[in-house]
Amino acid sequence: MRVTNRQFVNLVARNVNISSQRLLKAQERLATMKRINRPSDDPIGMNRVLEYRRKVASAEQYIRNIDTATIRVEATVCNLEDVHELLRQARDIAASQASANDPTGRITAARQIANIHDQVRDIANTRLGGSYLFAGHATDTRPFPKDKGEIYEGDSGSIETIV
Template identity: 35%
Template sequence: MRITHRWQFLQATERIGAAQADLAAAERRVSTGRRFDRPSADPLGMNRAMHLRAVLRTKEQAAANAADGRMWIEVADARLQTVSERLQRARELAVSGASFADDAERQAIATEFAAIRDQLLDLANAEHQGRRIFGGYRTGPAVAKVAGTWTYTGDGGAVTRRIGDDEVVRVNVTADEVFGFTAGRDVFSLLDDLEAAALAGDQATLGAGIDELDTALGHVLEGLTRLGVAGRRIEAAEARQLDEMNAIRSELSRIEDVDVAEAIMDLRLRERTYQAALAVFARSGQASLVDFLR
C-alpha cells in the first residue's frame, strides 16, 4: 500500500504542476492577447511571424521612403508653379515693353524685371529639410553670380527614393534643367538683359525676349511634368504598400492573436482543471502523506 500511496501522491503532484502551467499559459494569452510569447510555445508559428515581421519592416521602410519622396516632389512642384507664374508675369511685361511705353512705364517694367529675377533666385535656392531643392546633393546655393556670370553651382545629383523591392524613383529636378543653364540661356541672364532693354527702350530686345521667356516656361513645364510622373509612381507605390502591409498585419494577427472569447473560455476550463487537481491532491494527501514521509 505504501507504494500505491506514494504513486498516487506523485501523480497528483504532477497533475497539479501541469494544470498550473496550463493555467499560467492561458492567463498569459488572455492578458497579452497573443497565442504564444516564446518560440517553444509554437516554433512554426513563431518562425512564420518573425519572417512576416521582417517583410513588414521592409514594406514600412519603403512606405516611409515614398512619403518622404512625395514631400520632396510636392515642395519642388509648389516652387516651380511659382516660378511659372513669375515667368508668365515677365512675359506680360516684355509684351508691354515691346509696344509703346513712356519713360516712367519703362522704368517700372525694368524694376519689376529685377524683382522677378530676385524672386526666382530665392526659389532656385529654396531648401527642404536642410537641402537645396534644386541643387542636387550640394548643400550650398544652387544658383549664384560668380565673377559677374550667373552660374549653376549645384552638382546635378539625382535625389532618389527606394519605394519598392525593385523600384527607385527620382524625386527632384535641378536648377540647371529648369532655369535654362543646360540649354545655354538661363532665366537670370535673360531677365538682366530684359531689365537693361526696358531702361534703354530697346523694343527689339524686349520683343525677342518674349520667345525666350516662352522657352524658359517650357523648361519649367518639363520639370513639372517629370515631377508629376514621379508623384504618380509614388502614389501608386504607396497604395500598393498599404495593401501589402494590411495583408501582412492580418496574417500576423491570424498567427499571433487569440480569439478573446475563446481564450476566456479556455482560461475558465484551465482554472476548473487546476482546482480539480488540487482537490484530488488534497484527498490523496490525507490518506498517503504520512505513509509517503515514512
C-alpha cells in the same frame, strides 16, 4: 504490482505541476491575447510572426517613402508653377518694352525684371524639411548663393526613392 504511497504522491505532485504549468500558459495567453509569447512556445510559428513583422515594417517604410516623395513632388510642382508665372510676367514686360522709347519706362521695367530675377532665385533656393529642393544630392548646399552671382552650387544628382 504494488504502488507505494510515495509513488502515488509523486505522481499526483507531477500531475498538479503539469496542470499548473498549463494553467499558467493559458492565463498568459489570455492576458497578452497572443498565442506565441516566446520563441519556445512555437518555433515555426515564431518564424512566421517575425517574417510578417518584417513584411509589415517594409510596407510601412514604402508608405513613408511615398508620402515623402509626394510632398517633395508637390512642392517642386508648386515652385515650378510660380517660376512659370514669373517668367510669363517677365516676357510680358519685355514685350511691352520692345517698341517703347521712354527711358523712365525702361528703368521701371528693368527694376521689375530684376525683382522677378530675385524672386526666381529665391524659389530656386527653396528649402523643404531642412533640405534645398533644387540642389540635387547637395541638399545642404544653397543652389544659388547671392554672393556667387548666377553660379549653381548644387549638383546634377536626382533624388530617388524606392516606392
